[in-house]
Amino acid sequence: xxxxxxxxxxxxxxxxxxxxxxxxxxGVYGLLAPNGAGKTTFMKLLATLHFASSGKVMWxxxxxxxxxEKYRDIxxxxxxxxxxxxxxxxxxxxxxxxxxxxxxxATAKQRVxxxxxxxxxxxxKSKKMKKFSGxxxxxxxxxxALLNNPKVLLLDExxxxxxxxxxxxxxxxLAGLSKDRVVILSTHIVSDVESIANRIVMLQNGKIYxxxxxxxxxxxxxxxxxxxxxxxxxxxxxxxxxFVVSERFEGNSAFVRFIADEGDGCAPKxxxxxxxxxxxxxxxxxxxxxxx
Amino acid sequence: MLILYELKKQLEQPFAYIFLAICFAxxxxxxxxxxxxxxxxxxxxxxxxxxxFYMTEEIAQSIEDAKMRSIAQQYxxxxxxxxxxxxxxxxxxxxxxxxxxxxxxxxxxxxxxEQLAKRLAEIAEKDELSAVNGGAxxxxxLSSIVWAxxxxxAIFALLMTAKILGHExxxxxxxxxxxxxxxxxxxxxxxxxxxxxxxxxQSVNFLLCCTLFFALCPCFNLLSAxxxxxxxxxxxxxxxxxxxxxxxxxxxxxxxxxxxxxMSFCCSGKNGGIRxxxxxxxxxxxxxxxxxxxxxxISPFIRCLTPTALxxxxxxxRFSVSQSGIAVFGTDIFAIIFWTAVCxxxxxxxxxxxxxxxL
Ligand SMILES: Nc1ncnc2c1ncn2[C@@H]1O[C@H](COP(=O)(O)OP(=O)(O)OP(=O)(O)O)[C@@H](O)[C@H]1O
Ligand SMILES: [Mg+2]
Numbered sequence: 057x058x059x060x061x062x063x064x065x066x067x068x069x070x071x072x073x074x075x076x077x078x079x080x081x082x083g084v085y086g087l088l089a090p091n092g093a094g095k096t097t098f099m100k101l102l103a104t105l106h107f108a109s110s111g112k113v114m115w116x117x118x119x120x121x122x123x124x125e126k127y128r129d130i131x132x133x134x135x136x137x138x139x140x141x142x143x144x145x146x147x148x149x150x151x152x153x154x155x156x157x158x159x160x161x162a163t164a165k166q167r168v169x170x171x172x173x174x175x176x177x178x179x180x181k182s183k184k185m186k187k188f189s190g191x192x193x194x195x196x197x198x199x200x201a202l203l204n205n206p207k208v209l210l211l212d213e214x215x216x217x218x219x220x221x222x223x224x225x226x227x228x229x230l231a232g233l234s235k236d237r238v239v240i241l242s243t244h245i246v247s248d249v250e251s252i253a254n255r256i257v258m259l260q261n262g263k264i265y266x267x268x269x270x271x272x273x274x275x276x277x278x279x280x281x282x283x284x285x286x287x288x289x290x291x292x293x294x295x296x297x298x299f300v301v302s303e304r305f306e307g308n309s310a311f312v313r314f315i316a317d318e319g320d321g322c323a324p325k326x327x328x329x330x331x332x333x334x335x336x337x338x339x340x341x342x343x344x345x346x347x348x
Numbered sequence: 349m350l351i352l353y354e355l356k357k358q359l360e361q362p363f364a365y366i367f368l369a370i371c372f373a374x375x376x377x378x379x380x381x382x383x384x385x386x387x388x389x390x391x392x393x394x395x396x397x398x399x400x401f402y403m404t405e406e407i408a409q410s411i412e413d414a415k416m417r418s419i420a421q422q423y424x425x426x427x428x429x430x431x432x433x434x435x436x437x438x439x440x441x442x443x444x445x446x447x448x449x450x451x452x453x454x455x456x457x458x459x460x461x462e463q464l465a466k467r468l469a470e471i472a473e474k475d476e477l478s479a480v481n482g483g484a485x486x487x488x489x490l491s492s493i494v495w496a497x498x499x500x501x502a503i504f505a506l507l508m509t510a511k512i513l514g515h516e517x518x519x520x521x522x523x524x525x526x527x528x529x530x531x532x533x534x535x536x537x538x539x540x541x542x543x544x545x546x547x548x549x550q551s552v553n554f555l556l557c558c559t560l561f562f563a564l565c566p567c568f569n570l571l572s573a574x575x576x577x578x579x580x581x582x583x584x585x586x587x588x589x590x591x592x593x594x595x596x597x598x599x600x601x602x603x604x605x606x607x608x609x610x611m612s613f614c615c616s617g618k619n620g621g622i623r624x625x626x627x628x629x630x631x632x633x634x635x636x637x638x639x640x641x642x643x644x645x646i647s648p649f650i651r652c653l654t655p656t657a658l659x660x661x662x663x664x665x666r667f668s669v670s671q672s673g674i675a676v677f678g679t680d681i682f683a684i685i686f687w688t689a690v691c692x693x694x695x696x697x698x699x700x701x702x703x704x705x706x707l
Contacts, residue, residue, distance in 0.1 A: 103523070
């Protein structure tokens with residue numbers, strides 16, 4: 057079990073994580089927060105790339121700083137922006153990372169070819185990575201995080217650049233993996249985590265705002281999401297007085313989805329994760345957001 | 349295992365081969381010094397035509413200057429080319445140990461080889477009063493090759509690390525690498541790879557240059573000319589030939605290149621390789637400006653930076669007294685201070701590099 061205890065992380069005077077505590081059990085956690093909220097910082101902390109200004113991270117009761125190589129041996133980390141050598145082929149790159157992870161060469165070869173077929177890159181394994189598309193590179197990254205069959209899988213925006221087909225494939229891979237390991241998946245793409253994550257973790261002002269199942273999170277807005285039908289010309293006036301989530305135009309009429317305590321006779325809708333996200337982080341930086 | 353990847357990474361840089369080609373092109377100019385090459389060639393020819401000359405006790409004894417005499421004494425019974433002997437004796441005459449005239453060459457003829465006498469007579473007759481000490485001349489040229497090659501590989505090491513580290517800084521490979529089990533040891537591996545590559549570069553460059561030089565100026569027989577240090581006290585057992593000392597010089601320069609490339613790796617900051625880049629420009633100036641413009645006055649300063657100056661005095665043949673003892677001594681001291689400073693600064697950087705936490 058991975059537990060984060062009272063961690064504070066600062067860049068100079070700017071506090072990114074503020075006395076944050078959370079425990080991770082086996083399963084997929086979707087770390088959801090807007091840009092600049094500190095997702096990457098949090099992931100780096102778990103990947104031992106940053107050390108907390110105060111507080112600590114424990115793996116099965118031992119501090120990860122003390123475990124050092126033993127801890128790094130059981131994690132797989134996919135950074136948000138990950139570097140690769142342009143002249144390496146996908147296979148070379150994965151073998152190189154296996155060497156870094158201390159996997160014996162014979163085992164590594166086997167594992168690399170397994171993973172390449174898992175991310176559907178077997179056909180292009182001998183192609184230089186500089187000729188890869190962004191999504192292909194991202195898939196190599198996903199494979200690289202899985203090389204050492206990690207107990208803790210840290211994926212920082214893994215689905216960025218993947219097409220829908222690959223997203224689905226990725227979800228299925230994760231679903232298969234999540235039984236016996238901690239998977240933490242950071243994203244601000246709500247639909248990504250909605251279907252994959254067992255639990256949603258939202259960050260707000262450097263603290264954990266919630267750590268709940270999708271249903272529980274959405275339950276916070278139950279009976280507060282409505283859809284109104286009105287002439288298209290009235291939408292701008294309406295959105296001045298209401299918190300509008302989305303607008304859809306059909307001919308001269310508009311369907312406006314909004315969040316409010318009272319529906320004023322409009323049709324109630326079931327709340328989605330996106331509604332919660334938009335409502336929670338309705339001020340751009342997420343800093344003055346209200347609690348629900 | 350990891351080191352193979354690091355080596356591969358470096359060997360795949362087209363830059364390495366381009367730089368080697370550039371060095372070779374530049375070294376053609378350094379190797380092709382028409383003045384010393386023609387002197388060396390003619391001497392080599394003379395040596396093969398006239399055979400050798402044995403230093404005798406009598407000649408050694410007749411030298412007045414105590415230092416020269418003691419040096420000559422070490423050669424008693426050994427082979428030395430007539431031209432070298434003539435050069436030595438001419439040197440002695442310049443410093444007043446010998447009065448050099450026809451009478452003297454007859455005196456030499458009585459006690460020594462015909463060839464030397466003939467050569468001395470010729471010199472006296474033409475009133476040349478100059479002979480080239482072929483061994484010393486050859487050594488001068490060869491060690492300038494060693495020096496050039498050493499500096500080139502230092503520049504190479506700097507640019508190469510600048511390039512590799514710069515690339516890694518830009519493409520942010522660190523976060524992937526450092527989150528792996530052995531990733532934190534990668535700096536050591538990289539440093540080792542960069543040392544291996546720069547030594548390999550230096551050896552190849554050296555071989556190319558030597559091949560070029562001996563093609564331009566065939567003089568293999570002079571490689572076995574006797575040679576000793578001005579200060580045999582430093583390494584008393586070292587009594588060798590021009591070729592032998594030349595190789596020793598080269599090995600020394602390899603060692604220093606290894607130190608240098610380690611240093612150049614360690615002094616990198618967060619910005620990748622900016623520092624290396626500027627250092628390499630400074631080094632290039634040190635190497636090429638005096639070489640191209642033949643600025644004699646800089647050379648004592650330059651010479652003390654040569655790798656061999658650290659342990660040995662700058663190359664000079666046993667009998668060459670054309671440099672004043674004090675200047676040579678100063679060079680020695682300066683070289684030791686310079687290289688000690690280099691090593692101290694290098695180890696401070698190295699300590700910081702390998703000690704500090706990764707990000
Ligand atoms: N190296 C750094 N130095 C100073 N401030 C930093 C540094 N890295 C991040 N920050 C700041 O910390 C905050 C959190 O950044 P972080 O990258 O963790 O956000 P994020 O949630 O991953 O955002 P995104 O969704 O854009 O990836 C931001 O305000 C950012 O400006
Ligand atoms: Mg991020």
